[in-house]
Amino acid sequence: MKEYTYISTDLEATHDLGELLGKHAKENMVFLLDGDLGAGKTALTQGIAKGLEIRRAVTSPTFTIQKIYHGRLNLYHIDAYRLENTQQDLGFDEFFYDDGLTVIEWAQFVPYLIPEEYLKVSITLEENGNRRFVLEAHGSEYETLLEEIR
Ligand SMILES: Nc1ncnc2c1ncn2[C@@H]1O[C@H](COP(=O)(O)OP(=O)(O)OP(=O)(O)O)[C@@H](O)[C@H]1O
Ligand SMILES: [Mg+2]
Structure with a gap:
């Protein structure tokens, strides 16, 4: 599966999605979180941490x-x-070789950090206050991840 959409009605639902992602994350994975100020990028990361x-x-x-x-x-x-x-290079690329998961908010500002394969999470705020999470797998490992969490 290359793409998965999740509608979150409240903070708890966002934490739940994050927790599921955290439970199934494998080492060296990279998640890029996109969305306006207050969209829920850090909230999702809190769930990921729980997972x-x-x-x-x-x-x-x-x-x-x-x-x-x-x-x-x-x-x-x-x-x-x-x-x-x-344009400064912060030397963060070493993180991708460590035993961990890298989660980047506002990744468009650090294009040199974006690896070949990653999960992109785009968050939009809907008129009724719901958050729409569109998860896009770039790479087969991430496609498997989406199968596991849907
Ligand atoms: N369904 C929801 N999912 C996530 N957050 C929600 C939801 N509904 C309301 N909120 C509120 O929206 C805010 C999301 O803030 P958060 O810090 O996660 O945003 P952010 O995308 O990280 O913003 P920034 O770009 O400033 O880092 C929180 O105050 C949270 O309580
Ligand atoms: Mg944030």
Whole structure:
């Protein structure tokens, strides 16, 4: 399966989707989260952390760019928002070789970080307040992941 759409009616439903993704994530995977301010990227990441059995609370890494959490797999949480219009290479590519899952908010600001294969999650806010999550698999490992969580 290449694409899967999930409608979230509240924060808990977003956490549930994230938890499922975290439970099925494999090491070296990369998730790119797209969506406006307040769409639910960090909320989804909180669910992912739960699925990875991370106990520490996940908060927005905006002021630090990246945070590392330890669980079943390590979680490398990057928020590239502040890197808009910067070209600096932060050397983050090494994260993709570690035993963990990398989750990037605002990945369009760090195109040099985007690997060949990844899961893209696009979040849009609907008029009634629901969040629409469109999950797009780029690579067979991610297609399998979508089969597992749907
Ligand atoms: N269905 C929902 N899913 C996720 N968040 C929701 C939902 N309904 C309401 N919310 C609220 O929307 C906000 C989402 O904030 P969050 O920090 O996750 O957004 P973000 O996409 O990470 O934004 P930013 O670009 O600023 O990092 C939270 O305050 C949350 O309580
Ligand atoms: Mg955020």
